[in-house]
Amino acid sequence: xxxxxxxxxxxxxxxxxxxxxxxxxxxxxxxxxxxxxxxxxxxxxxxxxxxxxxxxxxxxxxxxxxxxxxxxxxxxxxxxxxxxxxxxxxxx
Amino acid sequence: xxxxxxxxxxxxxxxxxxxxxxxxxxxxxxxxxxxxxxxxxxxxxxxxxxxxxxxxxxxxxxxxxxxxxxxxxxxxxxxxxxxxxxxxxxxxxxxxxxxxxxxxxxxxxxxxxxxxxxxxxxxxxxxxxxxxxxxxxxxxxxxxxxxxxxxxxxxxxxxxx
Numbered sequence: 001x002x003x004x005x006x007x008x009x010x011x012x013x014x015x016x017x018x019x020x021x022x023x024x025x026x027x028x029x030x031x032x033x034x035x036x037x038x039x040x041x042x043x044x045x046x047x048x049x050x051x052x053x054x055x056x057x058x059x060x061x062x063x064x065x066x067x068x069x070x071x072x073x074x075x076x077x078x079x080x081x082x083x084x085x086x087x088x089x090x091x092x
Numbered sequence: 093x094x095x096x097x098x099x100x101x102x103x104x105x106x107x108x109x110x111x112x113x114x115x116x117x118x119x120x121x122x123x124x125x126x127x128x129x130x131x132x133x134x135x136x137x138x139x140x141x142x143x144x145x146x147x148x149x150x151x152x153x154x155x156x157x158x159x160x161x162x163x164x165x166x167x168x169x170x171x172x173x174x175x176x177x178x179x180x181x182x183x184x185x186x187x188x189x190x191x192x193x194x195x196x197x198x199x200x201x202x203x204x205x206x207x208x209x210x211x212x213x214x215x216x217x218x219x220x221x222x223x224x225x226x227x228x229x230x231x232x233x234x235x236x237x238x239x240x241x242x243x244x245x246x247x248x249x250x251x252x253x
Contacts, residue, residue, distance in 0.1 A: 008156075009124070009165055010194040019160070045191040056190025058149060065149040085156050086192035089139075089146035090184035091115065092173040 003031055003076055006083040014039045028059065029072040031082065046084065047072070058085045093234045094168070094198045094222040096120070096129050101237050103132045104202060105218050108172035111137065112208035115145040120168035121159055129167040129198070137171075144183070145171045168222075170200035178203035178219035180230050188225035195226040198233070 002022040007015050015021050021039060025031035029047075036043035048054055052071070059066045060083040066074045076082065100120055108116045117137050120129035133155065138148035147155070159165055169188075173181075178201035180188065188199055203219040210216060222235045 006160070008192045008194070009196075011192060054191055056187055057192045058152060060153050063150070063153065065153075067149070083153060083156070084192060085152055086190050086194070087146070087187060088117070088119075088135075088152060088169060089144070089187050090171060090181060091139075091141070091144035092176040092181050 002078060004081045005031070005035060006081070008084055008086055010086075011042065011045055011084065014042045014045070024078070025076060027072065028053075028061065028066055028074045028076055028082070031076055032072070056087050058087050059083070060085070093236060094129070094200070095127070095236045095238060096168070098237055098239050100129060100132050101220065103134075104170050104200065105220065107134050108174075108202040108204050108218060109208060109210055111172065112204040113142045113174045114140055115142065115172050115174060116202075117145040117147065117169075117171040119155070119166040120170070121162070121164040122167035124159075124163050124165045127167060127198075131164065142174050165194070166197060168198045168200050170202065172202045172204055172218075174204050174208070176203065176205060178221045180223055180225060185225055185228055185230060189228045195224065197225075199223045199225055 002024055005021050005023055007019060007021060012018060023031050023034040025034050032043050032046055046054055046057055061074055061076055061080055115137055118134040121131040121133055122128040135147050135151060137145040139146050180199060180201060200222050207216050207218055222233050224231050224233060
């Protein structure tokens, strides 16, 4: 078992074109580190230099937006499904 | 260039008028990897605001799961400005330049500043403009309206990314 991660179209350049990849870790931060070791450059797209999740990116563990569950400290486990999406917003 | 059929164009304009003075938003989905905006998907503006729009976080997840199941992507992301021109704001550019935002997206801006509700008068047009936004750089593109997308369009002219 592993954690399945859905990758948005533009970030598939880091995953050889794959829509989904697998990774492991106890927290979202650890999972992203693991993914970055296999798909170089992914972490830079998701995590800022200050070590925070990029504000224009939404990450979900199963159906939960991690903004409400501890962001990068969110616990993850085998069998979870993680989805990464671009936030869609703006204003005049 | 954005090539869009009349019915979809009208649906975007109608949505913007209906939600005026709040900003309206949504996407037009098409087969992944293509430039064909085929399926109009209006979204709720979770901000319900005349100056800001955002897709609700849960709605966004549901939308992308649906797109994924259909092998589609968002060819167009549209929203309205209700008091200003149909040009991307700094906030719009920020989000559109985010690290997970696909630069192949066509960003359609509609402005209802002059004509919120439909007046039926001559010249009652809302502004409808389309842009590419890549790394903070905005470039406007031509909008071609075809009467029927499926019949008004030769597959040989499709530019695949």
